[in-house]
Amino acid sequence: MQAIIDHINRYRQQHIDDLIEFVKIPSISCSSEHKLEVERCARFLAAKMREAGLSHAEVIPTAGHPVVYGEWLGAPGRPTMLIYGHYDVQPVEPLDLWQSPPFEPSLRGENLYGRGTIDDKGQVYVHLKAIEAYFKARNSLPLNLKFIVEGEEEIGSEHLAAFLLEHRHRLDADVCVISDTPMLDKGVPSICYGLRGLTYMEVEVRGPRSDLHSGSFGGTVANPAQVLAQLIVKLKDVRGRLKIPGFYDKVVAISDQERSNLASLPFREKEFLELTGSPKLTGETGYSTLERLWARPTLDVNGLVSGHTGEGAKTIIPGWALAKISMRLVPHQDPDEIAELFTRYVLKSAPRTVRVEVRKLSAGRGFLAPYDHPAFQAAIRSLEKGFGRRAVFIREGGSIPFVGTIHDILQKPCILLGFGLPDENSHAPNERLNLDNYHQGIISVAHLYDELARLNWA
């Protein structure tokens, strides 16, 4: 191992320079203008996989953006690990809030700034550089490796499930490692064992045929914006619980053991509040902030629009009002079933003075893994070697559609081992990557490959 770690330490700066090249490619998946850049990014990454030492790497088309797939199967009889990441990035608006251009990566202090530095190009490169170190120092890996990097994570991984099903035999593995989650805090290596799911809905309320003069009609017809407000308010009670019948039926309760684990984490609530910029934290009665964030479902209005939204006063009763409403789900809530329950409840709550339409925009399942498999102990040991501190077990409030799907297909442990920090602005301006975490991450996963290879997988 020492030769590999020495290599990683010696090429610390080179690893940063190489990442900068990757970040420079504006692979914004939601922007059709950037389609060619997304494709260029995929080809670039496949080439880098081959340069790092993988025996095979290719760009595989899908109905959307392509998947990059690389592999090295030169360790017959040894276990096989599947690594997941994504090479697409979020859009960059509002551009004027960036202190340096998003696609001209900039080193400032202990961070590298740029879109995708942490989400997820930096984390893809953590693995790529560990792989490279193995091949440079030893010309082989200690286990078989498959590396899948998709280009649609930031737009809901629409074509990923079909891709995984089509290539399920090729992707077969003993363990899956996903690096796309944050650490609890700086210096606190973290293994994530739970993700929330998502059901995203759109509610449209239509009243008058078109906008009406509020003088000539005000007081005699239902106002779609006000009915929409009523429908939104009816979704939650004063304790912050959703009022949709059946919504909590399949929610896995938080065990006492998990509660005490979450309570013991070095979570700094004050810093978390400062990160939000809100006046105070709030949420479902009877739960701590981390429980609300990781282990409880919730509902947020993501957008509202109705009538006159420009400057000044326009005296109309809007013809229609629309809300985007999404629910973060926990195991074992079924996102499609939740969409149905939501739809039924909203339609039932709506008065007959308007017409209401409810549409499902997207749905993805949550994920909750038992973490008693020996692979998790291997991960703990690896992170301790990389970071000098014992890892904690955390959950995540967000969603990674890949994880639930691959877990269903493989029925093998999925280890979410991420190197982001909560304040690294992954979907915001001035996204950054802490360079210590990048370096210690590379060392950690190099140890992880070795640790996983040594386990008894029989």
Added chain:
Amino acid sequence: MQAIIDHINRYRQQHIDDLIEFVKIPSISCSSEHKLEVERCARFLAAKMREAGLSHAEVIPTAGHPVVYGEWLGAPGRPTMLIYGHYDVQPVEPLDLWQSPPFEPSLRGENLYGRGTIDDKGQVYVHLKAIEAYFKARNSLPLNLKFIVEGEEEIGSEHLAAFLLEHRHRLDADVCVISDTPMLDKGVPSICYGLRGLTYMEVEVRGPRSDLHSGSFGGTVANPAQVLAQLIVKLKDVRGRLKIPGFYDKVVAISDQERSNLASLPFREKEFLELTGSPKLTGETGYSTLERLWARPTLDVNGLVSGHTGEGAKTIIPGWALAKISMRLVPHQDPDEIAELFTRYVLKSAPRTVRVEVRKLSAGRGFLAPYDHPAFQAAIRSLEKGFGRRAVFIREGGSIPFVGTIHDILQKPCILLGFGLPDENSHAPNERLNLDNYHQGIISVAHLYDELARLNWA
């Protein structure tokens, strides 16, 4: 009188052709692009006043669009009448819903189509053509006449109050006639004795510093869009009454006499519902549709905006949410006091998990006139001569800022005598003027001048 009526009948088609020239000028007051057209329209109208026979007409600048003022004071010892109208028009969007271009007036069936045909250019021309008939047939008017036509009615008459105060002595009169209101129905001449006032507010709810990722933060901070929905819902109870303390304190109750008058009007509720396009009518419990519309205050959300309003799913907790909210007021509610009560109530209702700001955008008083002055009987007789049917007394749900102000200044009867129909799309595409109403309106106001001149004004 007969010579005058003969003239009006003989020139029926000419009056339409002349109006078409006036409608062709796109005097859209809210559009800075149209500023020169608004000014051209004012000059055009002043010239037409002189051509009609007024001894003096001028375009008077204000801080906004100019006022057109004309007069004829050739009847010393006789009463003086002040006529009000406006030459500015609403914007025309959405253009694709117009069946003929808004500024290329088009005759179809019994209507003239075009922006401003009914609101209010056609009604200004009702008076102009009656005046012209007097001068053509008799070379004089039976009373002194002042004619004020403003250019900012459609944008809240912002500079009108200052103008009226500055020119109060010049505008002095015994009676004021305003033609900018609808008739109750086709063939039902109507005199309006009440208008609602208006208080227009803006409520902004701010939560997180900027939009947050709904996965990484959902469930732990208040969502501004949901808080805004709560604030909106708290404004009204289930009976449709506003919950703002003090809101109803100064509302003039509907008398039994007025109730029975309103109930006796030939109001066709089914047609009114069809006009709205809503599934059904609704409103404050315990009041009829006309009472809700004319004699009861109400509140409408005029616009809503927050977070992601485009297509698709963006998983954010919006940083802020904004609502435009206006209240239609009845006498004697004070619009500025209502703004204060509204602000206090909303701020008190707001949770401490967000920051809330409330702003007043505009405010105008309602108007309610006793209609026992002999001038109203004169109006009744005139309308019967023009339309062959006895006029009804109605109120209006909308507001005309001029009326309350001029009534305060003159302390003289204000007669709202309008010739529009409820379905003539005054603020919508395909605005139109019924040509019978135009013609019968000209005959009616010609009689009105004569009737008013005969009253004992001592």
